[in-house]
Amino acid sequence: MFSINLEMQEVGLTNGTPVETSSPASTSSLFNRLQLEDDLEADVRDTYADSTEMRDLFVTVDDPKKHVSTMETYITYRVSTKTSRVEFDLPEYCVRRRYQDFDWLRIKLEDSQPTHLIPPLPEKFVMKGVVDRFSEEFVETRMKALDKFLKRVADHPVLSFNPHLNAFLTVKDLNKRQGLALLSKVGESVKHVAGGYKLRARPAEFCAMGEYLDTFNQKLGTIDRIAQRILKEQSEYLTELREYGGVYSSWVGSEEELRRPLEGVAGCVTTSCGALEDLGDNMSLDFLPVLREYVLYLESIKNVLRKRDQSQAEYEGRLEAAILRKQEDRTPMPLEVEKCQDKVECFNADLKADWERWQSNKRHDFKQLLTGMADRNINSYEKSQAAWESLITLLQDKQTEDKTSETN
Amino acid sequence: MMADSGSNEEVAVIGNTDITSTETESNIINTMVERGTALLRKMEINVAEAEKRTGKNTVNMQETYTVYLIETRPAETVPGGGAPAASDTLWRRYSEFELLRTFLLVTYPYIIIPPLPEKRAEFQWHKLAADNLDPDFVERRRVGLENFLLRVASHPVLSNDKIYFLFLTEEKGWREAVLETGFQDKVDSRLKSLSAMFRVKNPDKRFTAMKQYSDELNTVISQLLRVRARVADRLYGVYKVHGNYGRVFSEWSAIEKEMGDGLQSAGHHMDTYAAQIDDILEEEEHYADQLKEYLFYTDAIRSVCKKHELIQYELEMAAQELFSKKQQREELATGTVRVFSLKGMTSKLFGTESQEQRESRLAALEQSIQEGEETLKEKNTECKEFVQMAWEDIERFKEQKDKDLREALISYAIMQISTCKKGIQVWSNAKDCFNKM
Numbered sequence: 068m069f070s071i072n073l074e075m076q077e078v079g080l081t082n083g084t085p086v087e088t089s090s091p092a093s094t095s096s097l098f099n100r101l102q103l104e105d106d107l108e109a110d111v112r113d114t115y116a117d118s119t120e121m122r123d124l125f126v127t128v129d130d131p132k133k134h135v136s137t138m139e140t141y142i143t144y145r146v147s148t149k150t151s152r153v154e155f156d157l158p159e160y161c162v163r164r165r166y167q168d169f170d171w172l173r174i175k176l177e178d179s180q181p182t183h184l185i186p187p188l189p190e191k192f193v194m195k196g197v198v199d200r201f202s203e204e205f206v207e208t209r210m211k212a213l214d215k216f217l218k219r220v221a222d223h224p225v226l227s228f229n230p231h232l233n234a235f236l237t238v239k240d241l242n243k244r245q246g247l248a249l250l251s252k253v254g255e256s257v258k259h260v261a262g263g264y265k266l267r268a269r270p271a272e273f274c275a276m277g278e279y280l281d282t283f284n285q286k287l288g289t290i291d292r293i294a295q296r297i298l299k300e301q302s303e304y305l306t307e308l309r310e311y312g313g314v315y316s317s318w319v320g321s322e323e324e325l326r327r328p329l330e331g332v333a334g335c336v337t338t339s340c341g342a343l344e345d346l347g348d349n350m351s352l353d354f355l356p357v358l359r360e361y362v363l364y365l366e367s368i369k370n371v372l373r374k375r376d377q378s379q380a381e382y383e384g385r386l387e388a389a390i391l392r393k394q395e396d397r398t399p400m401p402l403e404v405e406k407c408q409d410k411v412e413c414f415n416a417d418l419k420a421d422w423e424r425w426q427s428n429k430r431h432d433f434k435q436l437l438t439g440m441a442d443r444n445i446n447s448y449e450k451s452q453a454a455w456e457s458l459i460t461l462l463q464d465k466q467t468e469d470k471t472s473e474t475n
Numbered sequence: 476m477m478a479d480s481g482s483n484e485e486v487a488v489i490g491n492t493d494i495t496s497t498e499t500e501s502n503i504i505n506t507m508v509e510r511g512t513a514l515l516r517k518m519e520i521n522v523a524e525a526e527k528r529t530g531k532n533t534v535n536m537q538e539t540y541t542v543y544l545i546e547t548r549p550a551e552t553v554p555g556g557g558a559p560a561a562s563d564t565l566w567r568r569y570s571e572f573e574l575l576r577t578f579l580l581v582t583y584p585y586i587i588i589p590p591l592p593e594k595r596a597e598f599q600w601h602k603l604a605a606d607n608l609d610p611d612f613v614e615r616r617r618v619g620l621e622n623f624l625l626r627v628a629s630h631p632v633l634s635n636d637k638i639y640f641l642f643l644t645e646e647k648g649w650r651e652a653v654l655e656t657g658f659q660d661k662v663d664s665r666l667k668s669l670s671a672m673f674r675v676k677n678p679d680k681r682f683t684a685m686k687q688y689s690d691e692l693n694t695v696i697s698q699l700l701r702v703r704a705r706v707a708d709r710l711y712g713v714y715k716v717h718g719n720y721g722r723v724f725s726e727w728s729a730i731e732k733e734m735g736d737g738l739q740s741a742g743h744h745m746d747t748y749a750a751q752i753d754d755i756l757e758e759e760e761h762y763a764d765q766l767k768e769y770l771f772y773t774d775a776i777r778s779v780c781k782k783h784e785l786i787q788y789e790l791e792m793a794a795q796e797l798f799s800k801k802q803q804r805e806e807l808a809t810g811t812v813r814v815f816s817l818k819g820m821t822s823k824l825f826g827t828e829s830q831e832q833r834e835s836r837l838a839a840l841e842q843s844i845q846e847g848e849e850t851l852k853e854k855n856t857e858c859k860e861f862v863q864m865a866w867e868d869i870e871r872f873k874e875q876k877d878k879d880l881r882e883a884l885i886s887y888a889i890m891q892i893s894t895c896k897k898g899i900q901v902w903s904n905a906k907d908c909f910n911k912m
Contacts, residue, residue: 282727286723304709311706314695318695332884434909441902459888459889
């Protein structure tokens, strides 16, 4: 609870002030932040144990609508909010937003909360030209991804208090001009820092993060390829299986006694085809997008890591210069250097907290994803097993029936 | 004394039973060959094993071939059989099975002769070796050959065949015995007559329908087998690609803390899943073999139908010949020429023949008409008998086919259930691991 209060304070600071000062620079707030770190970690670990009790902001993205005007055609989604937070005037909101509004929000979050890990948005274009942007499937998948994005933001102890989120959730018409101006500013500052100093030594834990991200990215890629390959093999299998069932049906015509068993087998094959089709649909709708989200997530994390490195580099550079100067004229450490140090500390703390949170989310998400995959496969097998079993019952009943009629 | 005589009596009785038992046994074999109650009740037949051999063939070329061990023993259910009789074993090559079948085919044209298993693997999905010496193929062929022998043994007519019996029991001299029957001459004349184009005027509708059915069955089963091979290929792919999860989960687990163990063991289950398909498809091959047997049966049906057509054709030809002879007789008797003929022309050009000539021609014609009547009668009987015997066997075959294919379909369904159960098992295990993450 304390952590939330602290973040609110921080948000208060951020409100309306330029990005550069958005992270708390005062040593006292930093001290608090570091003090809290252990508690925060504990909280994060239990996020899924009692998350609903802690949560006081609920958001949903649904009900996509197509808008056709002379200028453009686009989709809007309904964004509904329920909350008990005092920052909101009303307990419930309902607005319509399009993809670029989400994009605006994400940029805003990234600008105003540079030390934090911002969840990824779905890509603006998925396979250009191949996918129809207005197809039901595409819109559905995107809607789910936007919902996921917004939920992740709303569940975040810091990001959920960001005033831009508040505006996004509540204001009828977003004024996005302001945001764009800010973006160019940040771009410059990032570029400036990037061209600066070379990092001396990255702390071991961030090195480990980088290594983890590389390996995980690789594994995700492999899993994605496997999943897609399985879908392809399954759909080809399905095509053949359909034809196979058809052959049994066509056989029925030349038989008398074998009609029932042949029809039965054809029926079972059809049932299995249906089960298999459901499996494929579910996997491509639910499994692949999660992998996709995590690939994008990894990009976001890498981004934050890079920014952290930059801020460390900046600090180290300034420190070095200051030390040199100090040796010459024995002046005290300039405030600027201290500020930089604070910024690095802040970065490290935020990133570590977000990392823990992300790890916990990831563990939960993949547990759910893989369990779901197992469930779907089990379900598919169960459906076809049931069909075959009922066929056996039918045929064996028929056999005993025949036998009794023979003895009679 | 009393005790002695008692024991003597007992010995005598035992001796007696022994004699009777051997007598019955030899009787059994005799009856089996002569009267032919189902051979299987008296004798157990199996193809116990296959062995690869290398030898020189007729043109002195080195060749590798497979021989199959046929094992026969008197059935234990034989009354008074006493101690389990020793089994008789002998080796046969596939080509000898072929010779036996050709012999049966020629000797019993009215019977649907059970087919042999395929000589070369057909309708294969790509993972199965097409090599004739592949152990799996040899094993499936062993089962198929045994099935062939059992089919013949349980056939009411074929089971009584002497050559078949010798095939099972006499390793040496069998080939000579077959050739001595002179069945090959029949083959040749049959092939000649079959190659001649003939059209039957009044085909038997039942046989026409049967022939059509065998064509349909042939088409549908070969289509089924073709598609099944493709289905098997695809299913193989689906399972094997899952095996990649095994590897990647295991690699991924190395960088995870809490999730690591669950991932690692789930990976093992994915490996198991990928491996399942080998057994599944191997088992399914048995179903394919059952279908193949009936695919090959369609040729046997066709051959019976063709033979019937041939006999029918010969009958019709005999009838036509008789008819034209009768017509000639009428012409000769009345002196009218109904149809323009060379004979008519010559008689017109060179004047009418003498009365004597006419008389003798008429007598010769009369004689040949009588012969023709005989032939027609014979052909008629032959045809009737053929139809009766063939139809009896066709009815028997239909019953057997309905029963066999029904059972094959049921066992296929059972196989599918087992596949589903295996799948559910392995995914449930994986799910438990995922849940522990």
